Amino acid sequence: MHFDTLQGWLSWQETLHPLAIDLGLDRVEAVYSKLNPQRTKPVTVTVAGTNGKGSCVAYLEAIYRQQGYRVGAYTSPHILKYNERIKINGEQVSDDLICEAFSRIEAVRGDISLSYFEFGTLAALDIFSRSGLDIQILEVGLGGRLDAVNIVDADAAIIASIGIDHINWLGNNRESIGREKAGVFRPHTPAIVGDPQPPESVLAVIAEKQADALLIDKDFSYQQEQGYWQWIGQGQQLVQLPEPSLKGEHQYRNAASALCAIMQLQSHLPVSETAIKSGLMQTQLPGRFQLITNQGIPVLLDVGHNPEAISTLAEYLQTHFPNRKIHAVFSMMKDKDIAGVVEIISPLIEDWYFVPLNNPRAASEDLMREIFLQTSTLKVSFGFNGFAEAFQAAKKRAQPEDLLLVFGSFFLISECLHEFEQGELTK
Secondary structure, three states: OOOOOHHHHHHHHHHHOOOOOOOOOHHHHHHHHHHOOOOOOOEEEEEEOOOOHHHHHHHHHHHHHHOOOOEEEEOOOOOOOHHHHEEEOOEEOOHHHHHHHHHHHHHHHOOOOOOHHHHHHHHHHHHHHOOOOOEEEEEOOOOOOOOHHHHOOOOEEEEOOOOOOOHHHHOOOHHHHHHHHHHHOOOOOEEEEOOOOOOHHHHHHHHHHOOEEEEEOOOEEEEEEOOEEEEEEOOEEEEEEEOOOOOOOHHHHHHHHHHHHHHHOOOOOOOOHHHHHHHHHHOOOOOOOEEEOOOOOOEEEEOOOOHHHHHHHHHHHHHHOOOOOEEEEEOOEOOOOHHHHHHHHHHHOOEEEEOOOOOOOEOOHHHHHHHHHHOOOOOEEOOOOOHHHHHHHHHHHOOOOOEEEEEOOHHHHHHHHHHHHHOHHHO
């Protein structure tokens, strides 16, 4: 099979495999071995976690780029454009490069069925192997042990946090989820854990694999000072670091975890304090506590979609937007803990505007009515045809000193940013 456009390839991949999510490494490893068995592997950092992994990737990417290294970063999902998933030196790779990689994969896979995510992971690895990289930073899509990214042996691996999410695949408690995520660790290599209270299963896997444990608040830590912070770990110290450019108290943990990986890899890829400080200031990540202030009423965007992420969002709102009326434009996927999310943040929300998403995984209006009723959340508006209509209704209700909050799903933030790009929300 061959297609001339990226969209053609992606549309076909969505129909190719019977399951959207099919954890396991056998199929993807078999195809990977056929692509280019003589490839050279750059230094590799793998990042897993319920929340925070995208931020860790962004810090690592920015800092290594500031040092002048050639850096590849693979992340998922994308917000506006598929090409966001595969970047080299901060730039999204072209449609042509991705299509060429897909063609090479299709030429060797034979009768092996691959999922949409597996095709993308193989394409990223294939592109990176041909691009003369110094380092590749790979974000786990789901879990860790059986995620397609885990076919590559990492030189250092990070678990940013462990929370309850994807219970249909990973289990319904932190112990089972932690064991799956810890599958990215390798023997005698840095196993960095940014969760201050990791499940026992994570520690057990580290011991089983004889990985080099590096736990936050034990083997490395950070201390905040007035306008600065410092990182401490294993006899090393970085002082007067600028505040992370990504907002929220949790970003110190994410940045500290990324710095731990960098310090552990100094013998492979030396990085100066100047590059670290510059990278911390220049890190960018759309959709994470992203504040848009040129619309009159400020708009805060966040992709958070599980209780842990929403607890962090609630803390940020209370700290940075106290005593403001918050109007929530909201949607979530039906396989998430929607009730848990609503219960956590509803005390801060003045009113809700539910957005129906054109996605088979999205929560329906009927389901959301039931959940809002169960959680005694009463000031909710339904009946909108899409995001723009719901957003305009919230904007009409809001006063200049209020805050418009758009959150709950990558797909929702994608629609929001697309509308802003088109200029539709300024009318």
